[in-house]
Each structure stands twice: as structure tokens, then as C-alpha cells.
Amino acid sequence: MPDAFLLTLGCPKNVADSDAFAGCLTGAGWRIARSLENTDLLLINTCAFIKPAVDESLEVIGEALEWKNERPGRILILAGCLPGRYPVDGSGGLEGFDLIIGPGDTSGLEEYLSLKSASTPEPAGGRISRYLKISEGCSNNCSYCTIPLIRGARRDRSPGEILMDAEHLAEQGAVEIGIVGQDTASWKYDGDSISWLMSQLAGTYPDIWFRLYYVHPAFYPGDFLPLLAEHENIMPYIDMPVQHVSDRILKRMGRPYTGDHLRKLFDMFENSEKMLSVRTTMIVGYPGETEEDFSELIQFLSQYRCIRTIAAFPYWPEEGTREFDIHSPEDIPDSSTVQSRLARIGDAADEHNILWAERLEGDTMDILADTPLLGHSRLDAPEVDGACCFDRSVEPGRIIRCRITGGAGSDLTAEVLK
Ligand code: SF4
Incomplete structure (x- = not known):
């Protein structure tokens, strides 16, 4: 089964689109890899909301084109807001892309991957x-x-x-x-x-x-x-x-x-x-x-x-x-x-x-473990808000009862109770 890597730039709304793209890829027989190493397909889901996001997308695109040129046969797909905002036809310096699709355009991807029917979104990297x-x-x-x-x-x-x-x-x-x-x-x-x-x-x-x-x-x-x-x-x-x-x-x-x-x-x-x-x-x-x-x-x-x-x-x-x-x-x-x-x-x-x-010091609360040593509380969104650092290793994906012991910047520290 060939490996594909999805790179998501921007906010959680883009992550939802990436999940759907991942579904198309897995439905077509691709396995979603956790890193770009040894993969044959790279899909970049870009953000172009404001100029810094456009700049970041363009920088990543430059590196991706280099990645593609390192080995013949690699597939490079550009998706998301950047092509949505600046429609590209392959003649504007983006000739290296095998496919360019707009935000959330799963049917464009499915068509490219020759899928006959819509596929079910699968996790991009098994996130909790x-x-x-x-x-x-x-x-x-x-x-x-x-x-x-x-x-x-x-x-x-x-x-x-x-x-x-x-x-x-x-x-x-x-x-x-x-x-x-x-x-x-x-x-x-x-x-x-x-x-x-x-x-x-x-x-x-x-x-x-x-x-x-x-x-x-x-x-x-x-x-x-x-x-x-x-x-x-x-x-x-x-x-x-x-x-x-x-x-x-x-x-x-x-x-x-x-x-x-x-x-x-x-x-x-x-x-x-x-x-x-x-x-x-x-x-x-x-x-x-x-x-x-x-x-x-x-x-x-x-x-x-x-x-x-x-x-x-x-x-x-x-x-x-x-x-x-x-x-x-x-x-x-x-x-x-x-x-x-x-x-x-x-x-x-x-x-x-x-x-x-x-305010939270001494409180007991549930923390969802994202990794063995880091989680997030009910008061904090994953990825964009502060994290919670456990005092010992726990099983990722579990909700852990903790006592808050303090904070460092936007993060909290916690003692695992059970
Ligand atoms: S127009 Fe833009 S900033 Fe205003 S609500 Fe819609 S997405 Fe948000």
C-alpha cells in the first residue's frame, strides 16, 4: 500500500477538510503516513486568509516542489484556500503540481484518484x-x-x-x-x-x-x-x-x-x-x-x-x-x-x-491526554490553546482525573490522580 502525507496549514477548519481529503486517499488505497519520509504522495492543504498565511503557503510550496523533483513519480497535490483565492492553471510557476483543487474539493480529488463513489473520512494520523x-x-x-x-x-x-x-x-x-x-x-x-x-x-x-x-x-x-x-x-x-x-x-x-x-x-x-x-x-x-x-x-x-x-x-x-x-x-x-x-x-x-x-490551582478536573505527558482541559481547545503538562506518563486518548498544581505561560501543570 503506498504512503501519502497530508500537510495542513491554517486553522481547525482546514483540518476538517484534510480529514475529508484523507478519506479520499484511503478510499483509493493510500495509507496516511505520519511523516513525509518514504512517501509517494504529498497533499498540501493551504491557507490564504491573510498575507502571512499566503507567504507561509508559498514557502511550503517551494520546499514541496523540491521534494517532488528529488524522485521521479512522486505525486504533489495543492489544495485549499490558496488555489481558491488565486485560481491557478499550471502556468503560473506551479507546473510541478499533479493536481490543484480548491477548498474542500473532495470530488476533484476523488476524480483524480479515480474513485467511483464518495469515501468515508478517515483519521489523518489517528488523532484523538x-x-x-x-x-x-x-x-x-x-x-x-x-x-x-x-x-x-x-x-x-x-x-x-x-x-x-x-x-x-x-x-x-x-x-x-x-x-x-x-x-x-x-x-x-x-x-x-x-x-x-x-x-x-x-x-x-x-x-x-x-x-x-x-x-x-x-x-x-x-x-x-x-x-x-x-x-x-x-x-x-x-x-x-x-x-x-x-x-x-x-x-x-x-x-x-x-x-x-x-x-x-x-x-x-x-x-x-x-x-x-x-x-x-x-x-x-x-x-x-x-x-x-x-x-x-x-x-x-x-x-x-x-x-x-x-x-x-x-x-x-x-x-x-x-x-x-x-x-x-x-x-x-x-x-x-x-x-x-x-x-x-x-x-x-x-x-x-x-x-x-x-484560579484553577488546587482544583480537580478532567484532562484529555493528547500524548503521554500532555493533554488539554475542558477549558482549553486542543492545538490552539494552552496545554496541560502531567506529572507522570499516561495513556493518550484517555480522560484523566487530575489536580491542577499551577501554570506556566498559557499552560497548566497537573498531578495525575488516577
Ligand atoms: S466574513 Fe470572514 S471574518 Fe467575517 S464572519 Fe465571515 S469568515 Fe469571519
């Missing part, structure tokens, strides 16, 4: 934490974002398709399933909402942890918190990209909510009976961002202890977006201002890490 995509594309058209251009308007998958995928993931041994999509909170099908869907999944698979990602603040489902009381296996975790809190900037971003709306939501998270952990992302140095706007953002971050993870990105003017067309270069804060603002956000994130470690 998996991702399930409930929709494709986004209809929000935020002023700065290329995703609607790359992936099109939002199309929600049916509950039948989603539950079937969940069944496959459960059969493959998933212990945690992350629910992903560009705008998960807006998912709707025949009048059913995202909370209904989460409830169905959690009720059908009570032993699997479910975690909801990418909740747009404007569409936050009001019945989400009560769900946490009903289903212990829905993680007390909210991934909500606020992007900014200044009304002026939010309006310019095309985000249909205000700072007050965010404060109401975060007051509710903060005062929730169940301890909640919030991950949030924001853009720094957006065109027109003044010191006053930025101070409001920092004040917001310092105000809410429920914020566990903060990720900040500098603004990048992206061709094809509304903001690209309207801004003038002087609207963008200079790079030293942006760097100093990012550093101040880093300081705020450090303070949150210290506060959370103090």
Missing part, C-alpha cells in the same frame, strides 16, 4: 481530537475578509450529513469533536438552530467531548448556556472572535454589533453559574484605529476574567476586500504603533494566564 464541519463559506462579508471570496456564501450541511460524519468519527475513536464552520452560530436547517444541533450530537454521543468554535457575536445563540447544564459533554468554552470593541472600528469592519452588545454578552459569560472559558481573537491596527479605540479594546480585555485565550493579528490589506478599496495608506497605524499595541495585548494575555493559573 477531531473536527466536524457543519457549514461551508460565509455570508457576513466583513470589510477586511477574503473568506467569502474564497469559499463563497454560507451553505449549511444537513443534520443527517453531520450526524453521519459524527458517527464515522466516533467509530474511529474520536474522544473530542470540535464543531467548525466560518460562522457556526448562524447554522440553521429546517428551522433547527445550532443549539439544537449541539444537543443532538451531545445526546447521541455522551462519551465524546463537543466544543463549539467560531461563534459570531452578532449571532450568539441565547440558549447556549442552558445547554451546558443539560449536557456535561458540551465544553464550557466559547470561541468568540470579537475583532474589536470600538463602535467606530466595528462599523468600519462591517461587524453588525457594538461594544455594548459585547459587554452584555461577556457580563453574562462572566456571571455564568458554570465556569466558562472564552477564547477571543482581534485585529490590531485596523485602518482608522486611534489610541482611544485601542485603549477601549485593552480595557475590555482587562475587564473580563472569563477570557482565557487572546489571539491578536495585525491588519493586512487584502486585495478584493471592501476595506482594501476604501482605505488610504495613512489610515493604517504605522508598524511601530501596531507592534507596540500587539505587545500590550500580549501583556494582557500574560495577566490572564497568571489569573487563570491562580
Whole structure:
């Protein structure tokens, strides 16, 4: 059986696509390898959301073309947002690729691999934490974002398709399933909402942890918190990209909510009976961002202890977006201002890490072991948030009862109890 290697760049949404690509490959008789060594096929699932992601993809592509040229017969496939954003026909310096397909284009891959029928997603490398995509594309058209251009308007998958995928993931041994999509909170099908869907999944698979990602603040489902009381296996975790809190900037971003709306939501998270952990992302140095706007953002971050993870990105003017067309270069804060603002956000994130470690120290909690010495708690998403370091070796894939002994940066340390 020949070996194939999948390289995934970007976020968990891309990992879900890679799982589907892995299914096509295994269905066609390929074995998914854990490293590129001795493989005959390399599929690169690229990200092109912002310029640094494009640069990373291009760098990897250069190395991949070298890999292909080292031995005749090697197959190189380019997939994902990069070809989705910059359609390529093999004449633009990418002649070395055997196949170029857009985001999630499993039928293009199947066709290439001469598959007759759709195949079942298989784990890419036997991961314990998996991702399930409930929709494709986004209809929000935020002023700065290329995703609607790359992936099109939002199309929600049916509950039948989603539950079937969940069944496959459960059969493959998933212990945690992350629910992903560009705008998960807006998912709707025949009048059913995202909370209904989460409830169905959690009720059908009570032993699997479910975690909801990418909740747009404007569409936050009001019945989400009560769900946490009903289903212990829905993680007390909210991934909500606020992007900014200044009304002026939010309006310019095309985000249909205000700072007050965010404060109401975060007051509710903060005062929730169940301890909640919030991950949030924001853009720094957006065109027109003044010191006053930025101070409001920092004040917001310092105000809410429920914020566990903060990720900040500098603004990048992206061709094809509304903001690209309207801004003038002087609207963008200079790079030293942006760097100093990012550093101040880093300081705020450090303070949150210290506060959370103090708050959790001495608590007993379940940690899902990702490796013998590292896991993640119910309050932290795998791969993107802090990890938990065990004081002794455990079996990966098991949920381990631990006592939290402290923290180091965004990570926690834990004593294994059983
Ligand atoms: S919600 Fe806005 S930022 Fe997020 S994917 Fe959609 S358009 Fe882009």
C-alpha cells in the first residue's frame, strides 16, 4: 500500500477538510503516513486568509516542489484556500503540481484518484481530537475578509450529513469533536438552530467531548448556556472572535454589533453559574484605529476574567476586500504603533494566564491526554490553546482525573490522580 502525507496549514477548519481529503486517499488505497519520509504522495492543504498565511503557503510550496523533483513519480497535490483565492492553471510557476483543487474539493480529488463513489473520512494520523464541519463559506462579508471570496456564501450541511460524519468519527475513536464552520452560530436547517444541533450530537454521543468554535457575536445563540447544564459533554468554552470593541472600528469592519452588545454578552459569560472559558481573537491596527479605540479594546480585555485565550493579528490589506478599496495608506497605524499595541495585548494575555493559573490551582478536573505527558482541559481547545503538562506518563486518548498544581505561560501543570 503506498504512503501519502497530508500537510495542513491554517486553522481547525482546514483540518476538517484534510480529514475529508484523507478519506479520499484511503478510499483509493493510500495509507496516511505520519511523516513525509518514504512517501509517494504529498497533499498540501493551504491557507490564504491573510498575507502571512499566503507567504507561509508559498514557502511550503517551494520546499514541496523540491521534494517532488528529488524522485521521479512522486505525486504533489495543492489544495485549499490558496488555489481558491488565486485560481491557478499550471502556468503560473506551479507546473510541478499533479493536481490543484480548491477548498474542500473532495470530488476533484476523488476524480483524480479515480474513485467511483464518495469515501468515508478517515483519521489523518489517528488523532484523538477531531473536527466536524457543519457549514461551508460565509455570508457576513466583513470589510477586511477574503473568506467569502474564497469559499463563497454560507451553505449549511444537513443534520443527517453531520450526524453521519459524527458517527464515522466516533467509530474511529474520536474522544473530542470540535464543531467548525466560518460562522457556526448562524447554522440553521429546517428551522433547527445550532443549539439544537449541539444537543443532538451531545445526546447521541455522551462519551465524546463537543466544543463549539467560531461563534459570531452578532449571532450568539441565547440558549447556549442552558445547554451546558443539560449536557456535561458540551465544553464550557466559547470561541468568540470579537475583532474589536470600538463602535467606530466595528462599523468600519462591517461587524453588525457594538461594544455594548459585547459587554452584555461577556457580563453574562462572566456571571455564568458554570465556569466558562472564552477564547477571543482581534485585529490590531485596523485602518482608522486611534489610541482611544485601542485603549477601549485593552480595557475590555482587562475587564473580563472569563477570557482565557487572546489571539491578536495585525491588519493586512487584502486585495478584493471592501476595506482594501476604501482605505488610504495613512489610515493604517504605522508598524511601530501596531507592534507596540500587539505587545500590550500580549501583556494582557500574560495577566490572564497568571489569573487563570491562580484560579484553577488546587482544583480537580478532567484532562484529555493528547500524548503521554500532555493533554488539554475542558477549558482549553486542543492545538490552539494552552496545554496541560502531567506529572507522570499516561495513556493518550484517555480522560484523566487530575489536580491542577499551577501554570506556566498559557499552560497548566497537573498531578495525575488516577
Ligand atoms: S464572519 Fe467575517 S471574518 Fe469571519 S469568515 Fe465571515 S466574513 Fe470572514
